[in-house]
Amino acid sequence: MSTRESPKVAIVTGASQGIGMGIAAAFRRAGYAVVGTSRSMPLSDEPDFVTVRGDIAEVETAQRVVERALDRFGRIDSLINNAGVFIGKAFTDYTPDDYAKVSTVNLAGFFHMTQRVIRQMVAQGGGHVVTITTSLVDHANSTTPSALTSLTKGGLAAVTRALATEYASRGVRVNAVAPGVIQTPIHDATSYAGIAEQHPLGRLGAISDIVDAILYLERATFVTGEALHVDGGWAAGH
Secondary structure (H helix, E strand, C coil), rough: CCCCCCCCEEEEEECCCHHHHHHHHHHHHCCCEEEEHHHHHCCCCEEEEEEEEEECCCCHHHHHHHHHHHHCCCCCCCEEECCCCCHHHHHHHHHHHHHHHHHHHHHHHHHHHHHHHHHHHHCCCCCEEEEEEEEEHHCCCCCCHHHHHHHHCCCCHHHHHHHHCCCCCEEEEEEEEEECCCCCCCHHHHCCCCCHHCCCCCEEEEEEHHHHHHCCCCCHCCCCEEEEEEEHHHCCCC
């Protein structure tokens, strides 16, 4: 395949279900080749969609994903760091296992994948990274205890700005999307009772809301270091 005919290539983590599945599908509709990864990722070897099954917390998974993308498509234009873990407990109830699970997925997974992808983006002259954080980082809620999420996702929000500044001169943009509560098929609908009212717009978010925000950032070539809140006004206040 010639360079002229080659599609752009996106990597999506946590792509087997929910928001990640929606992101992967949207990039394919937009004409991208996609490499999707998660621990339970269904195997695929379609012309524009290949998958890698593995634990994002393990450095070997990141290495295999990047190698697969380059072997198959020859480039990486976008990375969507969607994989994440949320464990809601009172701070004093968290266990060492809780801490290990949240920090390895949310932080180590981000580090291993993003470091390798940015290295490739710099070599090819540019690219775009989007990381899913959360509006809880900016607007804590006493009814939703989430200290480990704030600890890890807050770090991702900060490093988004740091990397955007560090790599702007080398053509790499780095942004984040901070969702409110998003309704996905993998959750019991009854678990959302009363949550919609926490968003000033009075409804839960949809997967399409997150997808639209990511695609906007993908097209918005003068935007970097931004955390785009897709939360029905949650972070703005009540």
